[in-house]
Amino acid sequence: xxxxxxxxxxxxxxxxxxxxxxxGHAGLKTLVIEKETLGGVCLNRGCIPTKTLLAAAKHYHxxxxxxxxxxxxxxxxxxxxxxxxxxxxxxRALVSGVKTKLKKNHVTVIEGEARFTSAxxxxxxxxxxxxxxxxxxxxxxxxIPPIPGADSPAVLTSREILDIDHIPESLVVIGGGVIGMExxxxxxxxxxxxxxxxxxxxxxxxxxxxxxxxxxxRLEKDVTFKLG
Numbered sequence: 127x128x129x130x131x132x133x134x135x136x137x138x139x140x141x142x143x144x145x146x147x148x149x150g151h152a153g154l155k156t157l158v159i160e161k162e163t164l165g166g167v168c169l170n171r172g173c174i175p176t177k178t179l180l181a182a183a184k185h186y187h188x189x190x191x192x193x194x195x196x197x198x199x200x201x202x203x204x205x206x207x208x209x210x211x212x213x214x215x216x217x218r219a220l221v222s223g224v225k226t227k228l229k230k231n232h233v234t235v236i237e238g239e240a241r242f243t244s245a246x247x248x249x250x251x252x253x254x255x256x257x258x259x260x261x262x263x264x265x266x267x268x269x270i271p272p273i274p275g276a277d278s279p280a281v282l283t284s285r286e287i288l289d290i291d292h293i294p295e296s297l298v299v300i301g302g303g304v305i306g307m308e309x310x311x312x313x314x315x316x317x318x319x320x321x322x323x324x325x326x327x328x329x330x331x332x333x334x335x336x337x338x339x340x341x342x343x344r345l346e347k348d349v350t351f352k353l354g
Contacts (some may be wrong), residue, residue, distance in 0.1 A: 131157045135249060136240045138183055139166020142263035144226050150231030157257065159250050161239040164224045170217055176308050178216045179288075182209040184316040187325045204316050205295050213288075222309040272298070284309065294318050302329035302353070307341070314348040321350040328353065 133149050135142045138160030149156045163170050184292070189199045228235055238250040247256045268283040270276050284288070284305050293316050299306045299347065302324030314320040329351070331337045342351060 129253065130205065130253045131155045131255060133157070133258040133259045133261065134159065134240075134255060135261045135263055136248065137166070137263035137265060138164040138224075139265045140168055141265070142166070142261070143228060145261055145263065146233045147227055147231050150228065150233040157234045157255055158228065159236050159238060159240045159248065159255075161237070163221060164228075165217075165221045169220055169224070169289060172305075174217055174220060175213045175288050177311070178213040178254075179209060180308065180312050182212065183312050186333075187300065187315050187319065204293065206316075206342075207291070210291070224280060260271075271302070277298065297321070300325060302326070302330065302351070304330060308343075310349050314345065320348065321352060323352045326354065 132154040133146075135146050135149075135156065138146075138158050138223060141339070142158055143164060143166075146156050146158045158164075165174075168174065169333045174296075186202065186204045190202045192199050215216045223238045225235070236250055236255075240248045240250050240301065243254065245248050246258065246260065246269045248253055248260065268285060270281075275281070294313065295318040297309070297313050298321045299310050300323050306322060306324075307330055310322055326336050328335060329342050333341070345351075
């Protein structure tokens with residue numbers, strides 16, 4: 127492989143793969159280096175898998191409470207294993223779509239962890255690659271607060287909880303932001319006893335306060351809140 131490129135992008139998430147697609151389309155010889163899976167957090171461990179599972183939970187909730195609408199559904203249950211497999215299938219299909227777009231625009235993709243050896247050279251899997259421009263698009267990872275016991279195997283981040291093999295009986299969510307509320311909504315709908323612990327006086331501070339209060343009131347039937 128020719129190891130000289132016009133542009134090297136470290137990170138294959140939304141920022142990285144969209145930049146690569148545009149660069150490739152413009153005729154730049156482009157390399158994307160991704161140490162895990164193309165698509166980043168949103169596609170693999172965020173927006174897409176959570177929305178897929180939330181859709182399953184919504185269908186379960188509608189079926190379980192359908193009698194009020196004149197529909198009798200007997201012995202409604204949630205098959206978590208099947209919902210999980212559908213989530214995996216959905217994610218894989220979209221990752222495949224990203225790969226296809228990059229290939230169509232003649233972008234080279236390498237799996238591995240990049241290490242800079244100079245301002246214009248990176249090493250991946252023992253091979254060196256150079257470029258006139260290098261874009262760092264490595265994203266972020268979950269912050270685990272310094273709480274005693276946070277290193278326990280029972281403590282999961284938003285990444286690990288997407289791979290659990292069962293619906294938990296109880297769940298404490300530390301943080302009442304958007305991600306925390308997604309998981310609270312998902313698992314409380316499936317029958318898990320959920321508690322939200324948030325240091326601020328209200329959940330989802332990015333929302334208008336009236337909207338945040340309405341959301342909390344809507345969930346209080348099934349979720350316990352510890353605020354402030």
